[in-house]
Amino acid sequence: MSAPLPILYIVRHGETAWSAAKRHTGRTDLPLTETGERDARELGARLQGLAFARVWTSPLQRAARTCALAGFAGVAQVDPDLVEWNYGDYEGLTSADIQLRRPGWSLFRDGVPNGETLADVGARADRVVQRVRFEAGDVLLFSSGHLLRVLAARWLGLDASTGRYLVLGTTALCALGYDHDRGEPAIRLWNASSSAARVS
Numbered sequence: 556m557s558a559p560l561p562i563l564y565i566v567r568h569g570e571t572a573w574s575a576a577k578r579h580t581g582r583t584d585l586p587l588t589e590t591g592e593r594d595a596r597e598l599g600a601r602l603q604g605l606a607f608a609r610v611w612t613s614p615l616q617r618a619a620r621t622c623a624l625a626g627f628a629g630v631a632q633v634d635p636d637l638v639e640w641n642y643g644d645y646e647g648l649t650s651a652d653i654q655l656r657r658p659g660w661s662l663f664r665d666g667v668p669n670g671e672t673l674a675d676v677g678a679r680a681d682r683v684v685q686r687v688r689f690e691a692g693d694v695l696l697f698s699s700g701h702l703l704r705v706l707a708a709r710w711l712g713l714d715a716s717t718g719r720y721l722v723l724g725t726t727a728l729c730a731l732g733y734d735h736d737r738g739e740p741a742i743r744l745w746n747a748s749s750s751a752a753r754v755s
Contacts, residue, residue, distance in 0.1 A: 562743060563687050563710070563731040564602070564695045565703050566625070568617040569595040570725040577649045580699070581642040581670065584615050587624075591617070594726035594748075595624035601728060602626070608692030611683075613637035613699060621726065622697040631697070636679040639699035643670025662701070663719035673705075677715030680706040688737075700725075707731060711740050724748055 569591025573580040587595065602625060611634040612622040622631050645653055645667045653660050666672055683706055687694050696703075704718030710731045711717075723729070723746055730744035 560733045562693045565729045566697050567700050567723050567727050568621045571617050579642045581639050595621040599625035607695045608690045610695045612697040618697040636682050637698040640676050640701045641671040643667040663716045676705050680709045
């Protein structure tokens with residue numbers, strides 16, 4: 556009997572004041588709200604009983620704190636490639652704010668002035684995917700919304716811009732894996748916030 560195919564679990568950080576207000580939060584290092592902290596603890600219960608070959612987290616406190624409250628501080632390693640998109644001049648703005656300046660603006664199509672390009676973010680996501688693919692067991696990642704959306708697109712072998720279709724809420728749990736073999740990457744679970752959501 557062959558060994559089960561590994562699963563990459565990805566978690567978006569818990570709520571912050573800016574995520575609650577829908578403000579673009581790239582490198583601004585904000586703490587979790589009380590709701591974010593509570594949800595992160597609940598996430599730990601959802602992950603209880605799972606074993607991971609590696610746990611990696613973004614260096615930003617919203618991801619690292621989510622990781623710690625979920626119970627993985629002792630085993631997690633910081634990975635700078637997991638930091639969120641650098642939004643440049645649009646840091647702290649909502650999409651509605653940006654639309655007033657640039658009607659019809661879309662992050663995945665139009666990018667941001669004085670920040671990272673989609674290609675930059677995609678290259679970081681590719682490096683993470685390559686590291687994960689070398690692991691024999693399951694892996695757990697904690698990061699931010701847009702970076703994880705790009706990462707999921709690249710996991711599937713799709714253009715990084717495809718991440719625009721993959722909406723991701725705070726403290727959402729996702730699982731990327733394979734269908735029949737490692738040549739068939741697939742989404743096993745996406746944007747699950749229910750305590751009942753598990754990968755089977």
